[in-house]
């Protein structure tokens with residue numbers, strides 16, 4: 001029985017068996033996973049989810065917290081008949097994936113952590129999020145985050161994949177100021193969830209763009225090391241020519257890592 005308002009979901013790839021649930025980064029929505037879902041092996045079901053306040057998912061009056069986001073993802077999917085899934089999150093989506101593994105361990109049959117980190121914010125990062133949340137609310141526009149594509153994409157994309165900049169900018173422009181503010185506050189409040197990985201025994205795939213400036217490879221190594229202490233099956237994939245948007249910049253390499261994760265989950 002759903003206790004929360006359902007989120008918007010789309011089957012980005014139609015298939016059967018244990019689905020991949022794809023959680024997007026900030027300030028984006030499920031569209032960021034479309035290119036990667038399109039190159040997953042045939043027959044793989046991949047469900048994109050708009051997190052609260054992003055894309056076509058509303059805010060339902062709850063105070064900002066990623067635990068609330070995780071609860072709504074869980075309730076939405078359970079209501080749709082998905083009893084468990086491989087949960088994959090990019091950056092903020094990874095924070096929510098870890099919250100799901102923390103709160104609903106039985107639901108998360110495998111974990112994909114892409115361009116993300118398990119640690120909490122520094123005080124400086126929290127203050128910056130509060131500043132951005134206040135600015136977008138005051139201006140009632142998302143102008144304060146429109147410059148983000150430069151930080152999200154790699155230097156290689158800046159020269160060889162110029163077309164990605166207007167695409168990301170249009171996705172950001174379509175977000176609501178209220179959703180951006182809520183999400184910044186929710187991310188600021190998240191705890192360090194390294195301990196979740198230290199206890200998580202199902203297969204884990206950690207994926208990182210070699211040029212990720214926001215969740216650099218050292219964060220990926222930290223997560224992989226934590227997950228290995230649980231004794232589970234952990235892989236770490238570095239995507240050479242990508243930044244913080246590896247599934248957008250190099251969908252094939254990320255899809256291969258996720259297909260491998262799905263195989264490993266099936267074989268356990």
Ligand code: MLT
Pocket residue numbers: 024025026027090091092093187214244
């Ligand atoms: C994201 O891509 O989701 C953001 O970089 C996450 C964050 O602001 O920590």
